[in-house]
Amino acid sequence: MDKYYNPFQNQELRFPKIYQEQILRFTQTKSDDVKGSQPSQSPFPRMVDLWLFAVCIGAKKGKRTLLTKEETYKFIEGAIFTSDPWRVDLLSLLAIGFSENPNIINKPREIIQMANELAVTGLPEVFQMLTEGYSEPIWNLSTQIVEMLQEAD
């Protein structure tokens, strides 16, 4: 794909409202008066990083969770992907592989809808990975990822 081509430019990336506090807790980009902005406590640099990670975890589980618009909130638009074009490719491939339909890449709205639903599925497990263990979230998460990747191998 053309590295400047972003089909998801105007699409909304959304999170469930019930997880808003935890999302703020584990991401670094927020106001200073909110606790846990150190990487050790908030491992994800930006919300979109947490979102994509949750998408991948949801995709691993192979399940989409549908929520109503009222149950979710938009945290950013797809224009964010312009700075990381590999994410455009990743989401496109994920959509093709998950739906087994190559034509889906002509439907960016459907791809983002799918991704949002996969994120909803993945988020509870992501929070568990962050808090399970006796270390700080960054170390808990790292350990869990290493185990997960080793199992996959």
Place this chain on the structure above:
Amino acid sequence: MKFSKAFFKNFRLLRNLELDFSTDPERRLTVIRAANESGKTTTLMAMQWALYGDISLPGKGKDYRLHPIDWDFDNNPRVMIEVIIEFEHVSYKPANNGKSQEMTKFYRLIRSTSEEMKGKKHKRLPSTVALYELNPQGDTPIEPVEPILHDMLPLELREVFFTDGDRVLSFIQANISATAKRQRVQNAIKSLLGLNVIENAINHINVSINDTYKKVKDRSHSKDLSEVSERLEIVTNDLDKLEPKNLDLIDQLTNVELQIDEKDNEIVAILARGDQEALSRELIECRENIQKLEMRKKELEKKHSNLFRDDALAYNLIAPIINKAFQILSTLEADGTIPSNTIPVLEERINIGKCFCDELFDDSPSGIKRREAVERKINLQKQNDGLLKQLTDLFYSSRRILTDRNTQNWNWGEKYKDVLKQRNDNEEQLQKERQNQNAINIKLEQLGNTDVRAMKDYKRNLELTKEKIIRDQASVYNQIKNLKEQAKVLEKQQNSLLRRKERNYLLLSELEVSKDIRKILQNTYDALINNELQKVSTTMNEYFLKMICADPEQGAIIRKSEITPVFDIKVYGSRNRHLDPDRDLNGASRRALTLSFILALTNVSEVIAPNVIDTPLGMTSGHVKRSVLETSIEHSSQLVLFLTRAEIESCQDIIDQNAGIVITLTNTAHYPLMLKNNPNNSEIKVLRCECDHYEHCQLCERLGFESNAKLAYRD
């Protein structure tokens, strides 16, 4: 004399301290356990001050502070300083049967003074001293105090009975001049004999001889005789002035050399702890390193955090799904759907007017039908072009990704391991630098305000003073030598002139008799000294060989020790080879040699007095240490030892058998660096606890002492 108690009030670290001493003849040893800088030297000094006054202080007390260093002069402008010693003294009186009867009397000695601050300097009043005989009926004041005390414990023997274990090494140390060493040994031996009676007699005779010279001069009718007598009188007067001056200069030389030695040891000890300038530089460097490592820590934390937005992580997590997508795209590629080249080829065919199958796209009904079909296909392709382009691009980019998948860059696990290692290494370095910083801060605290440069300057000044004294003493000695030679010549001339006149025979006889008496006294004096010197030498050798025989190495090398007729302490190996104490003797042997000398003096003097020794067992260990301790106990009437824990190690059984009293002293200022528990005392002072050599308690428990585990906890 035997000490029974001592009380100290506001004498430097000894703010309010009471000590007991064992007077049991079967258990002659008192052990006062104290770490370095816990008041050992101060206690020694305080007891000597009580007995002898300011003359026993460093620099004879001039500018020497006695009050506690942290005394609050704002609220208490005057500090009362007092030392009380209670002791028993045995004397003898004739019994009815003609023999001697022993009498033990009990005394209390009180010396006190006060100090005030005048500006930045302190001013001390002359001390007052009182002596009381203790009786059940009440205390009787005894006068005159100082002569009575000095009879019991002569001033000249002060350093024999109050011994600083390190300082006493100056009897044999190489860096003290030979003259000074000999003089010290000679003075020590002279003092124990109480030869001042004979010295005084010799001085009286010299005065009498000078008077006779004067008479000769005054009564002489001969001009020559008068002149000679006058010159002789001037020469003898000059000699009378110069000889004490010479002795005084030798004394000064000894003191300066000892001060230089002490200052040297202080500087070495402080430099061992650390040079303040160098430490401050080290601290700055350390802080800079810590800053850099903290910044690196933040960078690495960020790097770690960025791993969670790494493309390798995402692709690895959903690899099966990505593979499936790639398979779908590969299928499209395989069946030619992608990449899309159909439109240009078909358009070209229409332009040519002929299909691949050679059928024509002419105007015939079949030709038109064929052309329309192809044009429909072209239009359909045009509609799908956007999608196919995306699929084509996605196919090619995912093919690249999957090719790269086996490279290191795609192994998230390896990337994480690398970051983990960097973070751990950085943290380890940071911990090391922080520990280093703490250690430097502790060293700087221990140095306090010690200015090593100032100490070195002070030492340099002492060395200049020493050089001047040596020059002055050499000059005085030369003058004495010249004057003596002149006196000899003049005496000969005078005698010769006197003999010419009969009326001078009386004066001549007077002179002859005086000189003969002087010669007898001097010979007696010299014989006594040499006699006693021999006794001290023999006794010293006996004790020394006993102490070191336990050391097979030194025992094999050393055969004999002695004090030579010129008052040098010498040691010999096999075949009478002279051994250098500084080079050929180890630390333990040097210590044993000097203690043997002290104990030999004590015994030969037959003065019954306590030996109070500060760190006698430093640098000794093993069998020699035990031997030194046992020999010292055996040959002392009352032995008070200030011992560090290291000195007590491996001698506990000897202490068990011989000590009547064991106590511990602790300096409150040692918390928190050396003491485990806070003594909860705002004043810097020495406190006593009843812990013996097997115990420690809340007060005296020390940090970092290996044998702590062996000590029982006393509540």
